Amino acid sequence: MNILAIESSCDETSAAVITNGEIRSNVVATQLIHTLYGGVVPELASRAHQQHILPVVDKALNDAKVTKKGLDAIAFTRGPGLLGALLVGTSFAKSMALGLGIPLIEVNHMQAHVLAHFISDPKPAFPFLCLTVSGGHTQIVKVLSPLDMEIIGETRDDAVGEAFDKTAKLLDLPYPGGPLIDKYAAEGNPGAYAFPLPEMPGLDFSFSGIKTSFMYFLQKQVRENPAFVSENLPDICASIQFTLVNILLKKLKKAARETGIKEIAIAGGVSANSGLRKSLLELGQTLNWNVYIPAFEYCTDNAAMIAIAAHYKYLESDFCDQTVSPLARMDF
Ligand code: KG4
Numbered sequence: 001m002n003i004l005a006i007e008s009s010c011d012e013t014s015a016a017v018i019t020n021g022e023i024r025s026n027v028v029a030t031q032l033i034h035t036l037y038g039g040v041v042p043e044l045a046s047r048a049h050q051q052h053i054l055p056v057v058d059k060a061l062n063d064a065k066v067t068k069k070g071l072d073a074i075a076f077t078r079g080p081g082l083l084g085a086l087l088v089g090t091s092f093a094k095s096m097a098l099g100l101g102i103p104l105i106e107v108n109h110m111q112a113h114v115l116a117h118f119i120s121d122p123k124p125a126f127p128f129l130c131l132t133v134s135g136g137h138t139q140i141v142k143v144l145s146p147l148d149m150e151i152i153g154e155t156r157d158d159a160v161g162e163a164f165d166k167t168a169k170l171l172d173l174p175y176p177g178g179p180l181i182d183k184y185a186a187e188g189n190p191g192a193y194a195f196p197l198p199e200m201p202g203l204d205f206s207f208s209g210i211k212t213s214f215m216y217f218l219q220k221q222v223r224e225n226p227a228f229v230s231e232n233l234p235d236i237c238a239s240i241q242f243t244l245v246n247i248l249l250k251k252l253k254k255a256a257r258e259t260g261i262k263e264i265a266i267a268g269g270v271s272a273n274s275g276l277r278k279s280l281l282e283l284g285q286t287l288n289w290n291v292y293i294p295a296f297e298y299c300t301d302n303a304a305m306i307a308i309a310a311h312y313k314y315l316e317s318d319f320c321d322q323t324v325s326p327l328a329r330m331d332f
Pocket residue numbers: 010133134135136137160161162164165176177178179180182268269270271272273274299300301
């Protein structure tokens with residue numbers, strides 16, 4: 001059983017082929033144009049998806065040595081994401097499925113990030129908790145089975161990836177700044193500067209206040225010493241990363257305590273962060289958790305995760321019809 005999966009929710013055009021639950025190819029074209037503007041420009045993202053989608057799909061089929069006629073279904077990211085970007089993947093998948101006379105499978109992008117854990121071993125046992133952290137979302141998800149998930153905590157304002165990227169912008173680092181904060185943090189002292197952690201009820205998060213604290217802190221320091229950022233970049237990055245990771249892990253710890261679940265996973269672009277990966281492994285050892293961290297290639301947006309989600313949906317004959325339209329916001 002061969003499924004072609006397409007991801008186009010933000011600034012990565014990706015296609016993958018999965019055969020009987022095994023990923024055969026995963027092609028990702030990253031849109032570098034956004035670096036010029038310090039963030040993703042939605043209209044440019046849509047246009048770049050249009051340029052990339054044919055060659056990316058073609059390469060995914062060639063790499064997998066599967067022909068169009070050999071496909072059993074086409075899957076696509078329906079949402080959440082940028083509407084114009086989603087439209088490109090959705091229209092492409094719909095017309096291809098219609099042309100080939102095969103079923104169409106819609107996939108929730110955030111569920112797919114969680115299911116990236118089922119691409120290779122070791123796989124978490126059910127039920128498990130997944131901290132799903134990306135540029136647009138910050139969620140704690142209770143996963144009961146591949147297609148049965150419940151969001152038990154989420155951000156009330158900005159996502160943690162946005163906090164990384166916007167703070168990086170204040171430091172004059174290019175977009176996306178998250179990986180660069182990670183890089184400079186490796187040589188810095190995480191205790192150099194302290195920031196107050198936000199107080200949020202329950203398992204929810206907030207990152208807008210801490211983003212503002214970083215901004216006021218930097219403005220004050222630069223007023224006193226204009227070279228403050230260039231002289232202290234590693235310490236600044238390490239302290240910011242330490243704070244953001246602490247906010248995430250504090251709530252994850254609370255969620256594990258309240259649910260009694262010790263199978264703990266992370267997913268999404270920010271799960272590539274080395275500070276988060278290291279601190280989670282340490283915490284897992286202390287609290288006797290089984291910790292699951294995805295391979296780097298499956299942390300940031302990719303179609304392999306859409307393909308594995310589609311695999312489970314195919315097994316349940318969970319298909320959608322040709323009138324389906326993309327959704328910028330999409331709940332589980
Ligand atoms: O999942 P993703 O590729 O796209 C969305 O669905 O949003 O996540 C992108 C986010 C960006 O905010 C990016 O800065 C962040 O993931 N990111 C990182 C790292 N790698 C990617 N943040 C911190 N450290 C990293 N190493």
